[in-house]
Amino acid sequence: MKILTAMYTMRRGGAYDRFSMMLEAFWERGCEVHCLSLTPIQVDHPLFHNHVIYFPFKNVDGMMAKLSVLFLFPWWAVWVGWRNRIDLIIAFGALYAFIQALSKNILKRPMVTFIRGNMSFGSKMQNSSKCVLGVIKMIEGIGIRCSNRIITNNEASRSEILNSMGRRKNIDVHVLYNNIPPISIRDPEDIPHIRAKYGIPKDARVLVTAGIINRGKNIETLIRCLHKQGAQNIYLMIVGESFTQAALDYKEFLQGLTRELQIAPKVIFTGWLEREELYKIYLASDLFVMSSMSEGMPNAMLEALGSDLPCIGSDISGIKDILQHDELLFDPFNDNSLADKIQKLLYDPVNLDKIKTLCWNRKKDFIFNWKERLYQLIG
Structure with missing residues (x-):
């Protein structure tokens, strides 16, 4: 199976750890992963293919980077998906689901979306304006509605997603809790x-x-x-x-x-x-x-x-x-x-x-x- 996903840049943190674990789960079963990004993702595996889009600006957290992701990634995803004949689209978040919705509809491939907690909370914590929050909510809503299946990591998020779907109650929303990794207890x-x-x-x-x-x-x-x-x-x-x-x-x-x-x-x-x-x-x-x-x-x-x-x-x-x-x-x-x-x-x-x-x-x-x-x- 060939999988298309996206992660505009990799950082440290729990969400990125889970993204890496997801990739490992696919590789262990012989799946080929094609990942779009703004910066190179430092992963060395024969089944991993990193498709880095050219970005002339140094600040990957700036407004230009975000606009590039929003407007260029959808078409980049269509091209990469078509060229590599992907079978499944994985969106690691509602925003990525919005970005990859175009490739889902053009290539006629199913899309599974992962939701990690409250979708717009990060924007609220950055004191984003009501207008920006409204746009983000609309974008995330489109991404959710374009998904064939959603996997979240807590019950409240599942309820929030189902309530936001309105009449479309037939979408699959599953809960997959995070696990405890193997830990060697020290002396x-x-x-x-x-x-x-x-x-x-x-x-x-x-x-x-x-x-x-x-x-x-x-x-x-x-x-x-x-x-x-x-x-x-x-x-x-x-x-x-x-x-x-x-x-x-x-x-x-x-x-x-x-x-x-x-x-x-x-x-x-x-x-x-x-x-x-x-x-x-x-x-x-x-x-x-x-x-x-x-x-x-x-x-x-x-x-x-x-x-x-x-x-x-x-x-x-x-x-x-x-x-x-x-x-x-x-x-x-x-x-x-x-x-x-x-x-x-x-x-x-x-x-x-x-x-x-x-x-x-x-x-x-x-x-x-x-x-x-x-x-x-x-x-």
């Missing part, structure tokens, strides 16, 4: 060395959060909660990086907030870490906390569960699909409530043991062969 004797590397005392309590740093992660809530703990020996590790100007500005705001609250020495921004180093941090931490305002199904939290690290998170779709239990959820906009919850977990062994048991039970539901289930849904 607890490494904990003092890991903490020393980041300047954390041996007797300190350590909170950790991870992911791409942007406004949607609502990390300022965690920083304010740390401030409310007063002089207690608690540290916060923020693992991740920002990749757009808006996200970089947000990271600077967070760093400024730590200085304003006079807790900068207790808040550690590690930057982006490879998985092996991230798992070391999980080993040396006491509690994983994710205070996001919107999530698809965060890989960072699943990996924390897989590392046997107790987790709590915002009471929102995606996170709620993972944690389920009220004891593991909190209101991301209530600093005081979260601060109290963290206090009880860090200093009440009975409460912490209960949370550990709940997390361990949830972990078992996410250990499965994601690639196999993906291929079954597409096939």
Whole structure:
């Protein structure tokens, strides 16, 4: 089978990790993948063919790049699809479904679309105007309606898509949760060395959060909660990086907030870490906390569960699909409530043991062969 897909550029993050896993699932079954992009995708595989469109501008995040994707990719997709006689179109998002709808209709090939969480949330977090949000919503709606099958990663997204379809209720919308990847649990004797590397005392309590740093992660809530703990020996590790100007500005705001609250020495921004180093941090931490305002199904939290690290998170779709239990959820906009919850977990062994048991039970539901289930849904 020959597959056509698109990814205008590859970055770090959970969505891109899943895109890579999707490619691997196809290759393992002998499928040939043709991928359109603005920048070369660094993948070396005999079944992977990267079709890079010429782009004369350096900034791939600028308006010209976005317009190029919107207006040139549809015709580029038709040409590449026709020339290579593709059998299936895969759209990794509603926008890509819109872009590839032309090739679907001209080439008469089925299109499967992956939706990763709230479709327009990223644009809202960049303070886009109502006009821009309206255009994005229209484009995404067209992409959804042109899809033959949709695969999303949480129940709320599935409901949102079905409600947006109006009278067209016969479209296939499936939920495929993210899974926990294989994780080798390290020796607890490494904990003092890991903490020393980041300047954390041996007797300190350590909170950790991870992911791409942007406004949607609502990390300022965690920083304010740390401030409310007063002089207690608690540290916060923020693992991740920002990749757009808006996200970089947000990271600077967070760093400024730590200085304003006079807790900068207790808040550690590690930057982006490879998985092996991230798992070391999980080993040396006491509690994983994710205070996001919107999530698809965060890989960072699943990996924390897989590392046997107790987790709590915002009471929102995606996170709620993972944690389920009220004891593991909190209101991301209530600093005081979260601060109290963290206090009880860090200093009440009975409460912490209960949370550990709940997390361990949830972990078992996410250990499965994601690639196999993906291929079954597409096939």
